[in-house]
Amino acid sequence: MTPLQRKLLILTVILAAIMELIDISIVNVALSHMSGNLGATLEDTSWVITAYAIANVIIIPITSFLSANLGRRNYYIGSVILFTFCSFMCGHSSNIWMLVFFRFFQGIGGGALLSISQVVVFELFPKDKQSTAGALFGAGIFIGPTIGPTLGGYITENYDWPWIFLINIPIGILVTISCIFLLKEPPVKPEIAKVDWVGIALLAIGVGALQTVLERGEVEDWFETRYIVVLAVIASISLLTFIYWELTIDKPVVNLKVLKSKSLSIAAILTFVTGFGMFISIYISPVVAQRLLSFSPYQTGLLLLPGALFALVALKLCGTLLQKGVSPVLIIAAGFLLFIYFNWRMSEITLDTSAFEVSTALIFRALGMALLTVPLTMLAVSSLDDKDVGQGAALNNMMRQLGGSFGVSIINTYIAHRFAEHRNVLISNVTLDNTKAMNRINGYINYFQHRGFAYNEARSKALKLMENIVTRQSSLLSYRDAFLFVGLFFVITLPLLLLVMNKSKKPKTNIILSDH
Template sequence: MNPVKRQILLITVIAAAIMELIDTSIVNVALNYMSGNLGATLEDTSWVITSYAIANVIIIPMTSFLVNNLGRRNYYIGSIILFTICSFMCGNATNIWELVAFRFMQGLGGGALLSVSATVVYELFPKEKQATASALFGIGVFIGPTIGPTLGGYITENYSWPWIFYINVPIGIATAILCYFLLFEPAVKPKANSIDWLGIILLTIGIGSLQTVLERGETDDWFSAGYIVFLSILAVVSLSIFVWWELVTPNPVVNLRILRSRSLSIAAVLTFITGIGMYTSIYLTPVVAQRLLGFTPTQSGELLLPGSIIAVLALIVTGKLLQKGVSPALIVLFGFLCFIYFNWAMSGINMDTPGSSISLNLIFRAIGMALLTVPLGTLAVSSLEPKDMPQGTALNNMMRQLGGSFGISVINTYVARRVASHRTDMISNISAFNTETTNRINTYTHAFQQKGASLLDAHQKALQLLEKVVVKQSSFSSYLDAYLLIGLFFVVVLPLLLFVAKRDKKRALVIPSSDH
């Protein structure tokens, strides 16, 4: 391939990966608009995020299997077309569950855009420049979810929320056309295996049931709802049989045997926690900024921009450090410390905290992500045989997406419980004998009287306003607790880095050559 075609293909596949990853977070700042426009509750609308994540979690570990059986070129271009068509249909959705269904199918198409794109990027670079390839692709992995809210906020505020999906259509068409002419099959074609239909079905049922339980449990009072009990049992049974079957079948859709590698197992856990931090912070911050601090969607997205710019530089530095032989575990340690600081700092903000302070906190989050994205992938495959690397990187990618999906569900449940707890605590301090309460009610009453309300009406409105203040402050405190909980997740798993075997310094740094 001549240099010009090589550069065009490189830009094309990275753009496809960024497009897929942007869609993991671009809807976050538009949830309120979707909810009102489609006549759905915010809890139902959150399925727009979750369904996409579930589809990614299901399809990513199957990517290696699908590439082997369908051919990389066919699978990749077909996935781009599916993603593009479903993006258009999402924009045309007339009710929330139609939108959720097309988002799920969009996520199925998006899985290949992440995994196969990485494979092509690695193949376009010689072995001695694989760290550069990792850094380039890492920029896409990081920038996608980060600029999503900024782009989504601008589009939602200046146009309308369907355009956050329509924007994918021209990019998808251009990407599909370019890949049709430029994308090649690997030099050594993998052998096609028999289709593990049972594994595919068990994985789909298990993950889908588990995610439904996590998402709907709090809304429907957990196990008091019959369908929650049924789906919980179904998830446990399906996933248990799935693990057993994948370990005994000769051609598994997900090769779980490679988890015997300690580095991969530990990297998978750390990547899962990273996914929780990555996606929940992108989910929580716009919600807090818009609902409680009064930011517009555009302003909410702009909070993330300074961190995005700095993170690109940090990713380049990370690639250089890896190329010079710095231990991935050491870089991951600093990444975790940045994330812990970010969550601790965000748990201490108040209603008067300026946007500049929140942006500063988000810079630490961005640097943390930059220090984790590439090294965790390197750590995951550092002790695998070359033939096992595609499945190892696929499992690691799955854990990141699963962490994000799991994290958003858990945080929603946790926040709902903490709101009730904080509200109870605040109400217990409100009484007619409390001087501060009396003064505030009198101030509100006087303000309403000045606007023409009678004393009785003014007093009633003052009590209603006080209730709104209590609800708002309870919600705000709950979100701050959520940041602390996320930080705690990072603290708890940090000791796992001590169990990662020290790399043999005489051995060349292993970079994954594929990412199916």
């Protein structure tokens, strides 16, 4: 391979990874538009995010198997084609469930783009340049989340939400053509292993059923609805059977035995919480900005941009600290504290909070995420044998996706519950005995009467306006509670780091990077 071909291939696979990462965050600022355009509730529309996350959870553990059995070149190019085709179909979806269906398979295709792209980049650099490869790819994977919300906001505001998916088509075609000519099979062909189809099926059924229970439980009055009960039973049986199956067979798709490592077990819990907080914050922050603070989609996207730029600096600083021997545990603790502070800041917002205040709070979120990304993986594999490092890193990555997919579902239920409680409290204060409430209503009546409406019509409009105010305030309080709820998870799990403070075994940095 000539130097020019090598540079073109590096650019190609990083572009593919950026495309996949953009699609994780680009939809968040367009959820309200999708909801209105497709006639769906925000809760149903959130499946556009969770379906992608579930697909990633299913495909991540079997990526190495598919790469070995289908050939890495064939699997990678096929994944790009699947991702591109499903992007086209997402953009032409006529209802929410059609969109969710193709979004799921877009996630299946996208599962290979990040992990295999990273492996290819590291193969193209000599051993003494691995840190350069890591920095190059690290910058690339932050470009996606950096420009995703801003790009999504600009497209939604100036064109229409389907274009957030259709924009992938020319990029996907370009990547496919480039890979056909440049991408080769790895120099050492991996051993072909028998796939654990039973484990994959149990995981997919269990996660899918549990996700549906979490997503639809609040709407369907939980266990008062038959299909929710059935799915809860299916989820319990499938996941318990999955654990038993994976612990008893020789070649499990997810080697749960590596969880005997205390550092991996604790890292997996912390990674789950990180995914939980990361996905929830990137999901509800744009909703709050648009629905409560009345920001446009493009303004909402810009709110996330400064934090993402700061995260690039923090990522470089994190790498420098790790190379100098600073314990990953200390960096993880700093990341958790930053994220706790972010949630506390967001729990204090009002309907008059400025864009600057929100954007500043989001900077702390981005800094926290940047400090958690690599150190958590390093902690996860720090005490594993070399043969178990790949499985440990994959399991850790899967926990992040699980945390994210469950988090979005759980937070919708939590927000709905808190909204109902806050609304009941606020509406109970709008009575004839409450002088302030009556004065406000009478003021609205006078306003509408001066606008030419008769008393009865003016009174009806005044009561409706009061109802809207109560609803908006209830929504604000419920979202503030949601940020506190997420922050509490970080506070509760932070002390777990005390159990791994003395880990000093040198982490397998090169392997981590290729599996991260």
